[in-house]
Amino acid sequence: MPAGHYAVIGGGWAGCAAAVTLAAAGKRVSLFEAGKILGGRARRVEIGGRTLDNGQHILLGAYSASLSLMKQVGVKPADAMLRLPLQMRYPSQTGMDFIAPRLPAPLHLAVALLRARGLECADKMALARFSTTARWMGWQLHQDCSVAELLERFDQTPRLIKLMWNPLCIAALNTPPERASAKVFLNVLRDSLGARRAASDMLIPRTDLSALLPQAAAAFIEQRGGRTIAGTAVASLHAMGETGIWRLQDRQGGDLGEFAGVVVATGADVAAQLLDEAQDLAIPCDTSALRALAYEPITTCYLQYAPTLRLPLPFCALADDPQRRAWGQFVFDRGQLNGDAGLLAVVVSAAGRAIEDGHAALLEGIAQQLATDFGRPELSVPQWSKVITEKRATFSCTPELRRPDNTGLPTGLALAGDYVAGDYPATLEGAVRSGIAAARSI
16 A cells, blocks of 8 residues: 555646655655756756756745745745846836836835836826725736736827836736736736735846756755656556546556656647546546647747846846837846856747748847847847747736636646636746645645
């Protein structure tokens, strides 16, 4: 009888959170990951002798579960990430400069609004009206709608929409405002803009994403008698009657052992396949919500320049403009983040249109965007470049989306992932919260 031995399938941030939670509760854990390295869609990659991330991320001070988990496994967030106050700072050629001072909430936003450069009086009044009304509403909507419709209802100005709301929506939900859920967007704003000042801080990793949590999580699990098994894909689940015991097998039919409970923390499509093909279930699992999810890509463009190159800030917002193939929304100076000097990472969220013409066209457009927006012609000719696209980076977070949950699953089985029903969109915090909840449920 596998008393106290649990399996977690999938070594992304949700799976790591589930495995750490179980290990901390005194359970023996086997964490299975099909890939060679833990981290899922937020991990380290080795390309051409370089260590990069498969996507550049920003965390928020509101990510309480993620920050607590890091501390639990021995990662110090203050060392691992650069903490900056909430800001939307564009290159001087493109206008707006908004930065929240370190004052108590909501005073920090009021002062930031008064000091903001590049916004007209009408823009500032519109932003103040949005914040005041949203607080009065408790950051809630009775009927969901798109973010674009919400901004229209709140009479937000075109300039404010372009420079503030659209970039925040795309960064948080990875879904264009015309299709993004206003309810979920307001949840993110509630826990950042609407909470204490530190909750709105922006946290930018100084380490690679695997070092930020997954590899420390693996060490934590192993120190408590568990295992992390990379390069092993779990292909089938077998329910051992109605006992809550599960047997796992790999793709070759090899026996991976029996477990008192299983957290399925894979992508939604793999989870659906595992549940659909689970053996010996009294009642089949309903995987319709898993299979109905649509997806959005995220692209990160890495551009290497001379090591002496340095941007004015560790990261800047960029004004994307499809008309001039300027697809970048944020640029990060990796040299100011303990990375390679002269290496810039440009993020393109909801990148479907941006990647249609191929990587070469995308890189050319972004290099020219950087040169124009920063007024530095040398940025148009990088020494080296690489595009990394996660085509199914996140689910498309649309209004009234029915997300999968753990209702009706057999005893000893739970789902975890950033797509599982919750307040947040597909973020690292959403993944971590779901992993902790799944572990506790079994």
